[in-house]
Amino acid sequence: MALKKNKDLLSDIELLIDSRNDDALLLLLAEEHSADIAEIIDQLHLDKGTYLFKLLDSEKTADALMEIDEGDREKILKTLSPQEIAEEIDELDTDDAADIIAELPEARQEKVMSEIEDEEHKADIQELLTYDENSAGGLMAKELVKVNENWNIPNCIKEMRSQANEVSRVHSIYVVDNKNVLKGRLSLKDLLVASTKAHISDIYIPKVDFAYVTDKGEDVALTMQKYDLEAIPVVDIEKHLVGRITIDDIVDFIKEEAEKDYQMAAGITEDVEASDSIYQLTKARLPWLVLGLFGGLAAAKIMGGFEDALNNFPVLFFFTPLIAAMAGNVGVQSSAIIVQGLANNNIRGSMWNRLIKEVGLSLINGIILALIVLLFGFYQEFDINISLTIAISLIVVIIISSLVGTFVPLILDKRGIDPAVATGPFITTSNDIFGIFIFFFIAKLMLGF
Amino acid sequence: MALKKNKDLLSDIELLIDSRNDDALLLLLAEEHSADIAEIIDQLHLDKGTYLFKLLDSEKTADALMEIDEGDREKILKTLSPQEIAEEIDELDTDDAADIIAELPEARQEKVMSEIEDEEHKADIQELLTYDENSAGGLMAKELVKVNENWNIPNCIKEMRSQANEVSRVHSIYVVDNKNVLKGRLSLKDLLVASTKAHISDIYIPKVDFAYVTDKGEDVALTMQKYDLEAIPVVDIEKHLVGRITIDDIVDFIKEEAEKDYQMAAGITEDVEASDSIYQLTKARLPWLVLGLFGGLAAAKIMGGFEDALNNFPVLFFFTPLIAAMAGNVGVQSSAIIVQGLANNNIRGSMWNRLIKEVGLSLINGIILALIVLLFGFYQEFDINISLTIAISLIVVIIISSLVGTFVPLILDKRGIDPAVATGPFITTSNDIFGIFIFFFIAKLMLGF
Numbered sequence: 001m002a003l004k005k006n007k008d009l010l011s012d013i014e015l016l017i018d019s020r021n022d023d024a025l026l027l028l029l030a031e032e033h034s035a036d037i038a039e040i041i042d043q044l045h046l047d048k049g050t051y052l053f054k055l056l057d058s059e060k061t062a063d064a065l066m067e068i069d070e071g072d073r074e075k076i077l078k079t080l081s082p083q084e085i086a087e088e089i090d091e092l093d094t095d096d097a098a099d100i101i102a103e104l105p106e107a108r109q110e111k112v113m114s115e116i117e118d119e120e121h122k123a124d125i126q127e128l129l130t131y132d133e134n135s136a137g138g139l140m141a142k143e144l145v146k147v148n149e150n151w152n153i154p155n156c157i158k159e160m161r162s163q164a165n166e167v168s169r170v171h172s173i174y175v176v177d178n179k180n181v182l183k184g185r186l187s188l189k190d191l192l193v194a195s196t197k198a199h200i201s202d203i204y205i206p207k208v209d210f211a212y213v214t215d216k217g218e219d220v221a222l223t224m225q226k227y228d229l230e231a232i233p234v235v236d237i238e239k240h241l242v243g244r245i246t247i248d249d250i251v252d253f254i255k256e257e258a259e260k261d262y263q264m265a266a267g268i269t270e271d272v273e274a275s276d277s278i279y280q281l282t283k284a285r286l287p288w289l290v291l292g293l294f295g296g297l298a299a300a301k302i303m304g305g306f307e308d309a310l311n312n313f314p315v316l317f318f319f320t321p322l323i324a325a326m327a328g329n330v331g332v333q334s335s336a337i338i339v340q341g342l343a344n345n346n347i348r349g350s351m352w353n354r355l356i357k358e359v360g361l362s363l364i365n366g367i368i369l370a371l372i373v374l375l376f377g378f379y380q381e382f383d384i385n386i387s388l389t390i391a392i393s394l395i396v397v398i399i400i401s402s403l404v405g406t407f408v409p410l411i412l413d414k415r416g417i418d419p420a421v422a423t424g425p426f427i428t429t430s431n432d433i434f435g436i437f438i439f440f441f442i443a444k445l446m447l448g449f
Numbered sequence: 450m451a452l453k454k455n456k457d458l459l460s461d462i463e464l465l466i467d468s469r470n471d472d473a474l475l476l477l478l479a480e481e482h483s484a485d486i487a488e489i490i491d492q493l494h495l496d497k498g499t500y501l502f503k504l505l506d507s508e509k510t511a512d513a514l515m516e517i518d519e520g521d522r523e524k525i526l527k528t529l530s531p532q533e534i535a536e537e538i539d540e541l542d543t544d545d546a547a548d549i550i551a552e553l554p555e556a557r558q559e560k561v562m563s564e565i566e567d568e569e570h571k572a573d574i575q576e577l578l579t580y581d582e583n584s585a586g587g588l589m590a591k592e593l594v595k596v597n598e599n600w601n602i603p604n605c606i607k608e609m610r611s612q613a614n615e616v617s618r619v620h621s622i623y624v625v626d627n628k629n630v631l632k633g634r635l636s637l638k639d640l641l642v643a644s645t646k647a648h649i650s651d652i653y654i655p656k657v658d659f660a661y662v663t664d665k666g667e668d669v670a671l672t673m674q675k676y677d678l679e680a681i682p683v684v685d686i687e688k689h690l691v692g693r694i695t696i697d698d699i700v701d702f703i704k705e706e707a708e709k710d711y712q713m714a715a716g717i718t719e720d721v722e723a724s725d726s727i728y729q730l731t732k733a734r735l736p737w738l739v740l741g742l743f744g745g746l747a748a749a750k751i752m753g754g755f756e757d758a759l760n761n762f763p764v765l766f767f768f769t770p771l772i773a774a775m776a777g778n779v780g781v782q783s784s785a786i787i788v789q790g791l792a793n794n795n796i797r798g799s800m801w802n803r804l805i806k807e808v809g810l811s812l813i814n815g816i817i818l819a820l821i822v823l824l825f826g827f828y829q830e831f832d833i834n835i836s837l838t839i840a841i842s843l844i845v846v847i848i849i850s851s852l853v854g855t856f857v858p859l860i861l862d863k864r865g866i867d868p869a870v871a872t873g874p875f876i877t878t879s880n881d882i883f884g885i886f887i888f889f890f891i892a893k894l895m896l897g898f
Contacts, residue, residue, distance in 0.1 A: 031656075035675045043797065067675075207480075225704070226484045226516075228697040230679060247696050248677040254700065255674070258707035259789055265714055266785030266872065267778055274790040275797060278810050285782050286814055292778045293818050296771025297825050303767040310763050317759070317766040318752040321773040322745025325881055328777070329716055329741045329874055333734050336715030340708060341723040348492065348724060361727050365735055369742050376746050423715065425778055432774055 010043055017048045022055055034060055038067030041076075050076050054084075062091035065100065071276070074103065082108060086115035094121065095141035095249065098128035128243075136220050137213035139253065140234040140243030146174040149183050149201045156200055157191075174233050174241055175204040182233055182241045184208050210235050213242060218257065221250050222345060260420070261343070265336065267292075267425040288425040295429035299324065299436045306440040308449040315382065316443055319390050320436055326369070326394060327401040327435030328428035334358065334405030335423040342413050343420075354406060362402040366395035389446045393439040400438065401431045459492055466497045471504055483509055487516030490525075499525050503533075511540030514549065520725065523552065531557060535564035543570065544590035544698065547577035577692075585669050586662035588702065589683040589692030595623040598632050598650045605649055606640075623682050623690055624653040631682055631690045633657050659684050662691060667706065670699050671794060709869070710792070714785065716741075716874040737874040744878035748773065748885045755889040757898040764831065765892055768839050769885055775818070775843060776850040776884030777877035783807065783854030784872040791862050792869075803855060811851040815844035838895045842888040849887065850880045 009028075016025045029037065029052075037060060041049040053061050053076055065073060065088055077085060077100075085104070089097045089112065101109055116122040124142040131137025145163045147156045160173065173186040184206040194203050210233045211220045224232055224247060234243040260271060267288035272281055299320070309316055341347040370391035377387030405427055409419035443449070458477075465474045478486065478501075486509060490498040502510050502525055514522060514537055526534060526549075534553070538546045538561065550558055565571040573591040580586025594612045596605045609622065622635040633655040643652050659682045660669045673681055673696060683692040709720060716737035721730055748769070758765055790796040819840035826836030854876055858868035892898070 033676060035677075225697075225700055227482060228484075230696065247679065247700065248674075251674055251696065251700060251703065254704060255707070258704070258711070262707070262711050262714065262789065263785060265711060266781045268782055268785060272786065273793075273795060274786050274803075275795065278806065278813065281786075281810055282813055285779075285810075286817065288782070289775065289778055289814055289818060290821070292774050293771065293821055296768065296774050297822075299770045300767035304764075310766070314759050314763070314766075315753075317763075317769070318749035319745065320766070321748045321769050321881055321885060322742065324770040324773065325741050325745050325777070325877065326738065328774070329738055329877070330734075332715045332873075333717055333737070336712060336717060337721065337723050337730075340711065346491075346722060346724065354723075357727065361730055361734075364727065364731055365738055368735065369738060372739070372742055373746075424781075428774065428778070432770055436770060 010040065013040060013052070014044065014048060017044075017051055025052070025055060029056065029060075034063035035067050037061065037064040042069050042072060046072065046075055050079050054080075058084075058087045058091050062088045063096075066092070066096050069273070069275075070103075071280075077104065082111035083115045085112045086117075089116055089125070090118060090121065093141045093143050094124040094128055094243075095139065097121070098125050101125060102129060102133070131213060134217040135213060136211040136215040136217065136234045136245060137243070139217055139220065139249055140213070140245045141249075142243050144174060144233070144241075144244040145172075146176050146241060147186065147200055149175050149177055149204065151200050153194070153196055153198050153200070172231055172233075174208075174244070175200060176241050180240045182208065182210060182235050182239055185233075208233065210239075211245065212237065217253055218343070220245060221254050221257070224250050225254075257343075261339065261423075264420045265332070265339075265424040292425055292429050295432050298433050302433065302437050303440065306444065306449075309440060309443060309447075312449045313386060313443065313447055315386055316389070316440070320439065322390075323393060323397055323435045323439045324432040327397050327431035330362070330365070330398050330401040331405035331427040331431040332423060334402045335409050335419075335427050338406055338409045339419050339423055342409065347410075351407075351410070354410075355403070358402050358406050359399055362399040363395070366398040369398070370394050385447060389443045390439075392446070393442045396442060397435045397438050400434060404431055404434065459489065462489060462501070463493065463497060466493075466500055474501070474504060478505065478509075483512035484516050486510065486513040491518050491521060495521065495524055499528050503529075507533075507536045507540050511537045512545075515541070515545050518722070518724075519552075520729075526553065531560035532564045534561045535566075538565055538574070539567060539570065542590045542592050543573040543577055543692075544588065546570070547574050550574060551578060551582070580662060583666040584662060585660040585664040585666065585683045585694060586692070588666055588669065588698055589662070589694045590698075591692050593623060593682070593690075593693040594621075595625050595690060596635065596649055598624050598626055598653065600649050602643070602645055602647050602649070621680055621682075623657075623693070624649060625690050629689045631657065631659060631684050631688055634682075657682065659688075660694065661686065666702055667792070669694060670703050670706075673699050674703075706792075710788065710872075713869045714781070714788075714873040741874055741878050744881050747882050751882065751886050752889065755893065755898075758889060758892060758896075761898045762835060762892065762896055764835055765838070765889070769888065771839075772842060772846055772884045772888045773881040776846050776880035779811070779814070779847050779850040780854035780876040780880040781872055783851045784858050784868075784876050787855055787858045788868050788872055791858065796859075800856075800859070803859075804852070807851050807855050808848055811848040812844070815847040818847070819843050834896060838892045839888075841895070842891045845891060846884045846887050849883060853880055853883065 012028065013025065016028065032040070037056065041053060041064065044052065049072065065076075068076065085100075089100060092100065101112060104112060113122060113126070116125070128137070128140070128142065145160055147159060151159065173191070174182060175184045175186055177183055184204040185208045186200070186204045190203055190205075209223060209227055209229060211223065213234055213236055220232065223229070224245075230247045232245050233241055234245060236242050256271075263271065268284045269287055270280070270284040272284045303317070303320065338347065373391045373394060374387050377384070377390065408427065409422040412422055413419045461477065462474065465477065481489070486505065490502060490513065493501065498521065514525075517525065534549075538549060541549065550561060553561060562571060562575070565574070577586070577589070577591065594609055596608060600608065622640070623631060624633045624635055626632055633653045634657045635649070635653045639652055639654075658672060658676055658678060660672065662683055662685055669681065672678070673694075679696045681694050682690055683694060685691050705720075712720065717733045718736055719729070719733040721733045752766070752769065787796065822840045822843060823836050826833070826839065857876065858871040861871055862868045
C-alpha cells in the first residue's frame with residue numbers, strides 16, 4: 001500500500017529520463033500499476049512527465065491518463081498527435097474514452113475520432129458523447145456481458161468467454177430478450193453453482209435494478225448506495241439495454257460531488273487543489289471574496305444610517321462583529337443540514353413543521369447565548385438596557401438567520417438550483433447584512449436614539 | 450428506482466398495522482428490498498415501526514436494521530430481547546453483526562453474544578470487536594472465498610461452491626498457502642476462462658493489493674479508490690488472511706467521512722440530520738455557537754481598548770464586520786483546500802513554497818479587494834487616510850488569515866489531529882479576533898489616535 005511514491009524512486013526516474021536511459025526506465029516501471037504511473041507523472045516536471053508518457057506503451061498509459069491531474073492531462077494531450085491520442089483511446093473502456101474525447105478542443109475531437117480504427121469502439125464512443133455528462137448515459141460504459149434468455153448454458157458460457165475478454169471486470173451478467181430488452185440478471189455465483197444442464201430462462205433473476213439513460217448521476221449514486229449495487233444496467237426509454245455503470249465510477253462521482261459541496265460551502269467556486277496555479281486559485285476564490293466585500297460595504301452603509309447611535313451608544317458598535325458572526329454561523333449550520341438532507345433524499349415532513357422546529361431550536365440556542373451576553377454585560381458594568389438590547393437582538397438575529405439558512409436551500413432546490421450554492425459565503429454575507437440591520441433597528445426601538 | 454416510498458404505500462401500511470392485519474402486511478412487503486423496509490420503518494412512528502420490525506422475518510429485517518437511522522435503531526433494539534437480537538445477528542454478515550453488537554450497552558452485549566448459536570459466527574464477531582472501529586480490522590468482514598494454492602481445479606470448484614453459499618457476493622477468490630498466508634488472488638473471470646485441467650498454482654495472480662488489520666480506514670479507502678478495487682483482503686502482521694473489505698462498505702465510509710467534514714466545516718460537531726430532535730441538534734450546534742460568541746465578545750473587548758478611535762475616527766467602526774468577514778472567508782477558503790488536499794494525500798512540496806504561494810495569492814486578492822474599498826471610500830467622500838487605513842488593513846488581514854487557514858490544518862495534521870476541525874467556526878472565530886486587532890493596530894499606526 002504505497003500511497004505515495006517514495007522520493008528515491010522519483011529521483012531515480014528523473015536521472016534515467018535525464019540520461020535518456022529508456023531501457024532502464026521501462027524495466028523499472030514494468031510492474032507499476034497505471035494509477036502509480038499517473039502519480040509519478042503528476043510529480044515530475046511536465047516535460048519529463050510527457051517524455052515518460054510517450055515512452056511507455058499505450059496499454060499502460062491509457063489508464064494512467066485517466067488518473068493524471070486534469071491540468072497536466074490537458075497539457076500532455078496537447079503534445080500528442082491525433083493518431084497518438086487515438087491509440088490511447090483504443091485501450092480505454094468506452095466511458096473513459098468518451099471523457100477524454102470530451103475534454104479535447106472541438107477541432108481536435110473530430111481528428112482523433114477519425115483515427116480510431118475499431119469501428120464499433122468509435123460508434124460506442126460517439127453514442128456516449130451524446131449524453132449529458134452528469135446523467136446515467138454520461139456515466140455508463142458500453143462494455144458489459146449480456147446473454148439471451150433463449151440460450152442454453154453451454155452456448156451462454158461460450159458467448160460469455162468471448163465477451164468477458166473485452167470487459168475488464170464482470171459484475172453481473174445481464175439477460176435480454178431477442179429485441180435487447182433487459183429481462184433480468186444472472187450472477188456469476190449462480191452460474192458457478194448452477195447445473196450445466198440448466199437453461200438461462202430457468203436460472204435468471206427477473207428482479208433487477210436499472211437506470212434510464214436520462215436519470216441524474218446523483219440519483220443513480222443514491223440507488224447504488226442504497227441497494228449496495230456494484231454495477232447497474234442502463235436502459236433507454238424502451239428498456240433496451242444500452243450500457244452499465246460500475247461502482248468505481250460511482251465512488252469517484254460521490255467523492256467529486258462531496259468535494260464540490262465542501263468547496264462551495266467554503267466559498268470556492270471551481271474544483272481546485274492546493275497544487276493549482278495562483279491564477280486558478282484566484283479565479284476560484286476571488287468572486288466569493290468580492291461578494292463578501294460588498295456585504296461588508298453594505299453593512300457599513302447601514303451603520304452609517306444609524307449615526308445617532310454612534311453619538312449616544314457607541315458601545316453598540318463593539319458588538320457588530322459578534323452579531324454578524326453569529327448570524328453567519330447559524331445560517332451556515334442550518335443550511336448545511338438542509339443541503340445534506342436534500343442530497344441524501346431524507347428531508348421529510350411539511351414546511352410548517354420545519355418552521356416551528358427551527359424557531360424552537362433557535363429560541364433555545366438564542367436564549368442560552370443571550371444569557372452569556374447578559375453575564376458579560378454585567379461584569380463589564382454595561383447599562384442594563386444596552387445589555388438587553390444586545391441580548392434580544394442576538395435572539396432575533398439567530399431566529400431569522402436560521403430561517404434564512406433553512407429555507408433558502410429548500411427554495412433553491414424546488415426551483416432546480418443546486419442548494420449547495422446557498423451555504424457558505426452566500427448565506428454568511430446576506431445574514432451579516434440582515435443581522436447588522438436588525439441589531440440597529442432593535443437598538444433604535446429599545447434605546448430610542 | 451423508487452428512492453422515496455410513495456405516500457400511498459405508507460398510509461396503506463399504517464392502516465394495516467392499526468388493524469393488525471398481519472397477513473396482508475406480510476404479503477404487501479414480501480417483495481420489498483431490505484433497504485426499502487428500512488426506509489418505511491424510518492418514516493413510520495416508532496411504535497408502528499417496531500411492530501412492523503417484529504412482524505417481519507429476521508431474514509428480512511436483519512439487513513434492514515443496518516439501514517435504519519441510528520437513533521431509531523437504538524430504540525428498536527431496546528424493545529428486543531437478547532435472543533431476538535441474536536436472531537437478527539445470525540442473519541448478518543460478521544462486519545454488520547459486530548457493528549450492531551458494538552452499538553449495544555455493554556451489559557447487553559454479553560447477553561446477546563451468549564445467545565448466538567453458531568459458534569463460528571460468534572467467534573468471528575468477537576474477533577472483529579477487538580479492532581478499532583476506523584481500522585481495516587474494524588471495517589472488514591470475515592466472509593470470503595479462499596482456496597489453497599495446492600488444490601486442483603475440481604477440488605477448488607467444489608470447495609468454492611460451499612463457501613460461496615455463505616458469502617453474499619463473490620468478488621475475488623483469495624489464494625493462501627497451508628499456513629493461511631495470503632499468496633495471491635484468482636478472479637472469477639479467470640476461473641471461467643481457465644481450462645478444467647489447470648491447477649490453482651498455475652493460474653493464480655500473485656500480485657494482490659492487501660491491507661493490514663491496523664491500517665487506517667481512510668488509507669484503505671484511498672487505496673481501493675486509487676486502484677479501483679471492489680474488495681481488498683485484510684491480513685494480520687504475519688500476512689495471514691483474516692478478512693476482506695468490500696467496496697460497498699467503503700462507499701458508506703467515504704460518504705460518512707465527507708459528511709462529517711462538511712458538518713465540521715459548517716460548525717456542527719455531531720452527525721445529525723434535519724429529522725433529529727431539537728435536543729440532539731442543539732447539542733451538535735450550540736458548542737460552536739458559544740465559541741463564536743466568545744470570539745465576538747473578545748473582539749468587543751479589543752475594540753474597547755481602542756476607545757480613542759471611537760472619538761476621533763468613528764467611521765472605522767463601520768468596517769469591523771467587513772474586516773471580520775473577510776478574515777473569516779479567506780481563512781475558511783485556505784483551510785478547505787488544505788483539508789481536502791490532506792484527505793486526498795496530495796499535499797506536496799515544501800512548507801516554504803507553500804508560504805510564498807499563499808502570500809502571493811493573498812497579495813493579489815488583497816490588492817484587488819483593497820482597490821474596491823478605495824473606490825468606495827472615494828464615492829463616499831471619506832478622508833483618504835481613512836480609506837487607505839481600511840485598504841491596507843484589508844490586505845494585511847487577508848495575508849495573515851490565509852496563513853492561519855493554511856498552516857493550522859497542516860500543523861494539526863502533523864500532530865495527528867483531524868485537520869477538518871480547523872475549518873469552519875474555529876478558523877472563522879480566531880480570524881475574526883486577529884482581524885479586528887490588526888485593523889485597529891494598523892489604524893492606530895497610520896492615523897495616530
